[in-house]
Amino acid sequence: MKKIHSGKVRDLYEIDSDLLLVASDRVSVYDVSLPTPVPDKGALLTRLSAWWFEQLSDVVPNHVISATDVPAEFAGRALRCRPLTMLPVECIARGYLVGMGLREYRKNGTVSGVALPEGLVEGSRLPEPIFTPTTKESDTGHDEFMTFEEVVELVGREQADRMRDLTLEIYTRGAERAGRNGIIVADTKLEFGLDSDGVLTLADEVLTSDSSRFWPADDWEPGRPQHAFDKQIVRDWATSTGWDKTPPGPAIPEEVVAETRARYTEVYERITGLRWNG
Template sequence: MQGLLKTSLKSLPLVYSGKVRDSYAVGDDKLLIVATDRISAFDFILSVPIPYKGQVLTQLTNFWFEQLKGVLPNHLTGIDPLSVVAPEEADQVRGRSVVAMKLKPIMIECVARGYLTGGGWKEYLADGSVSGVKLPAGLQMSQKLDEPIFTPSAKSPIGTHDEPISYEECVKRYGGDVAKTIRDATLTLYKKAAEYAATKGIIISDTKFEFGIDEAGNIRLMDEVLTPDSSRFWPADQYNVGISPPSYDKQYIRDWLESTGWDKKSEPPVPPEEVIQRTSEKYREALFRLAGIKLG
């Protein structure tokens, strides 16, 4: 399978093309969101697709929406994506698309951390806290926290890093009610998902959620949910405190890029076929282990 690097739908107007997803207008109040097989690393979009990646992201998100319903409503409309495009465009959307409500996005990435790793580990080493949350002294890399913590970031334009902010800053930006709702939902969703994933032999180290506000003023869960792009999934049988465990996400391709000596300023090198296929396998394995869905 070649993979879909970009969509070219003619039957709907393109609204936005992001790092991974292309969004098209469906009337005035809905969007067709298509997850391509693009992959980004170090703020660059690679020139080659990762086969099946878009299907993994979409189908795993839909699985989690069903698994976690009852916490907050989501952005799905239930409309079949194939019904809103021309028949000859079906192959571009099948299995990798949803028709969603058009929401006003809350410009905060809501991160839940159950383990100390990644950017959170670096923050902790610097000042003993993560996004303003003070943590006990003496913690090690990848150590499980006593309780998951909410560590939000302010969303930034494409090509720039999101900026970690405190919960108090969330309150300043959106008010106490919205800030509390998204914080509580983030931690509840994470805990429920982590409990489920543990039964499948997977640790969810951390994950991010995004929320939006509908026309009635309701806060809804949107975008992708608990995918290898938005989460760190670790195989439980390979977890040890003090090291960064292998993961079912883009870390594999990041590690390859790091090994090439690339300067992270010029266009990234093209990964060899074996790296592309291994990355695809990692994404598909996450989908199969968590949702029981086999692709390829």
């Protein structure tokens, strides 16, 4: 194996002619990896991603070859994948107004150039899900909103249409499936690449607690922050410390680590209907 990239949460290896995508227990907020791991996080993300890739296989091809044919030291938290030419867009679908989308709406009344009705508040459900792409890299080091036409300029209209349509279809399917078990998918981020035949292919992770905002449906109330089954608890704690969101990040207290692990575990079990056995 040869390590070819180390990201904020995932590490990428070359293995034979395939790629190995390994999820660590690291936590990243505001584009900074914090120094304290969350036990089982990498395995929970990997298993939830693998489950969703299978559920969505009739919607779009994905890059997964195997979740079991991986080196023993990475068992349970790695996916063997096909190499892709990744496209330079973070594809985000939003069904509710929160986070970066809320901040953009308060400033402009739009998100990624999509006009929204007046009077929406934090946690409002949108009239319909919207496609709000962002850059993967920018001069600021943070994701920046793009308009759909900017995506067209990067990848061409046909590919941009396909990416938008697939992002919204995957979000809708995911939200319906999670909703059956009392989970709201407020938003989610997807990545796509092209395989060796030029076929648009779903990659990275899908509908996990790192790439999505999950809320309990029975506790949803617009106009306030929502209880979140994702890393929002870490974001909120990090913000409360007065940290300026530049590296290095602060160490996470034990109680925040334990609660984060519990929320990742609960949403995995509620969405999939499977028991987490480590």
